[in-house]
Amino acid sequence: MTRVPVRASRMSVVGTETAFEVLAEVKRLEAQGRRIYNFAIGEPDFDTPEHIKQAGIAAIRDNYTHYSPSAGIQPLREAIARVAGRLRGLRFSADEVVVTPGAKPIIYYTLLSCVDPGDEVIYPNPGFPIYESAIRLAGAVPVPLYLREHRGFVFDPDELSSRITPRTRLVILNSPHNPTGGVLSREVLAWVAQLAVEHDLWVLSDEIYSRILFDGEFVSIAALPDMRARTIVLDGFSKIYAMTGWRLGYGIMPAPVAADVARLVTNVESCTATFTQMAGIAALEGPQEPSEAMVAEFRARRDLVVELLDQVPGVRVSPPSGAFYVYPNVTEACRRVGAKDAREFASRMLHEAGVALLAGTAFGTPDPEEDQQYVRLSYAASREQLREGIARMREWVEKGGAR
Incomplete structure (x- = not known):
C-alpha cells in the first residue's frame, strides 16, 4: 500500500462558505429536472453595466x-x-x-x-x-x-x-x-x-x-x-x-x-x-445610474420579501436597513415542520420544497444566551421568483413539512 504524506494541520481550521456548498447542491437538483428557487447565494442578479464591460473588452484589445x-x-x-x-x-x-x-x-x-x-x-x-x-x-x-x-x-x-x-x-x-x-x-x-x-x-x-x-x-x-x-x-x-x-x-x-x-x-x-x-x-x-437603479430595486424587493415572510406561519422578520438579505427567525417554523434546528429546516426546505436558504449556523456559532433559529434569504432574485419561492415556503410550513 502506498504511503501518503501527512497533510498540514492548519487545514483543520480553514472554514468555507456554505453558500457555495448549497449552490453545488442546487445545481445537482436542477440537473435532475427540479425547479429550485435559489435564495442562498449573495450575488446581485443584475448584469455588469454595459459601459464597464466595454471598458474591460477595450482594455484587453489595448493589451492591458x-x-x-x-x-x-x-x-x-x-x-x-x-x-x-x-x-x-x-x-x-x-x-x-x-x-x-x-x-x-x-x-x-x-x-x-x-x-x-x-x-x-x-x-x-x-x-x-x-x-x-x-x-x-x-x-x-x-x-x-x-x-x-x-x-x-x-x-x-x-x-x-x-x-x-x-x-x-x-x-x-x-x-x-x-x-x-x-x-x-x-x-x-x-x-x-x-x-x-x-x-x-x-x-x-x-x-x-x-x-x-x-x-x-x-x-x-x-x-x-x-x-x-x-x-x-x-x-x-x-x-x-x-x-x-x-x-x-x-x-x-x-x-x-x-x-x-x-x-x-x-x-x-x-x-x-x-x-x-x-x-x-x-x-x-462612468455613469452611476445602473447602480442606483439596482439599489432602488433591492429596496422594493426588501419591502416585498418582508411582507411575504410575514405571512409564513412561525416566521418573524425585521426589515433590514441595507445589503440584500433578510435574516428571519424561524424557531417556531422549525417546530411546525419537526426540524430540530435551522440547518435541518434549510436542508429539508431545499429538498422537499425546492427553496434554497442558508441556515444561521453558516454564519457562526449559536448564541449561548439565546436558543433561537435563523435563516438567511438573499433577495438577489426577481420579484416573480421571490413571490413564487416564498409561496412554496409558506405552503411547505403550513403542511408541516414534506409536500
Whole structure:
C-alpha cells in the first residue's frame, strides 16, 4: 500500500462558505429536472453595466494584459482614493490603496500584517464566515461578538468592551451587515472608536455594502476622530457594480500598512488582472445610474420579501436597513415542520420544497444566551421568483413539512 504524506494541520481550521456548498447542491437538483428557487447565494442578479464591460473588452484589445504593480495601477488607485474618500468624507491618497482580486484577500492580509499568532480578534457573530476562518488560519484567537435580534442585530457596546483583553489586537466591523442587513449607527461607531483608541486596537471595517443602504446613513468608522490611522477599510466592485466574477476589490489603510499588504500581494498573486482594473476605473468614473437603479430595486424587493415572510406561519422578520438579505427567525417554523434546528429546516426546505436558504449556523456559532433559529434569504432574485419561492415556503410550513 502506498504511503501518503501527512497533510498540514492548519487545514483543520480553514472554514468555507456554505453558500457555495448549497449552490453545488442546487445545481445537482436542477440537473435532475427540479425547479429550485435559489435564495442562498449573495450575488446581485443584475448584469455588469454595459459601459464597464466595454471598458474591460477595450482594455484587453489595448493589451492591458501584462503585470501591474502589486498594489494596483496608479489611475485606479487614484480613482478609488477620490471616490471612496468622497463617500466617507475623507481625503485618501493612492499610496493608501491596495487593489486585490476580490475583497476577501484584504481580510487575510489585514490579519497577517496587523495580528500575531495568539492575539485575539473580535468579530461579529453571525457574520461573514471567512472572518473566523481567516482569524484561525493566521494563528489568532477568534472572539465572537453576538448580534441579537432584540437589538436590531447590532452588538451591545458594553458587551464589546467586556470582550477586550490585553491580547486583543483587532476588531472586525461589517456595516451594512451580512447576513442580517443591520447598520451601525454613528453613536455605536463612536463607542467602538473610543475603545479602539483606549486599548490601541486595529479596526478592519468591511464596507462592501456601503452603497446598498435603505434606511439611516452610512458612516465609516475611519471618518471618526483618531480612527483613520488605525482603520483598514475593505470595499470592492462585486456588489454595487454586479462584478462578482471580475474579482476586483481593495483596501484603504495607513500607507505603512498598505506597503506591507502590497508585499503580501507580491508573494501570493503578484497583482490583480490589469484589464479588470481598467474596467474598475470605468465603473468608478462612468455613469452611476445602473447602480442606483439596482439599489432602488433591492429596496422594493426588501419591502416585498418582508411582507411575504410575514405571512409564513412561525416566521418573524425585521426589515433590514441595507445589503440584500433578510435574516428571519424561524424557531417556531422549525417546530411546525419537526426540524430540530435551522440547518435541518434549510436542508429539508431545499429538498422537499425546492427553496434554497442558508441556515444561521453558516454564519457562526449559536448564541449561548439565546436558543433561537435563523435563516438567511438573499433577495438577489426577481420579484416573480421571490413571490413564487416564498409561496412554496409558506405552503411547505403550513403542511408541516414534506409536500
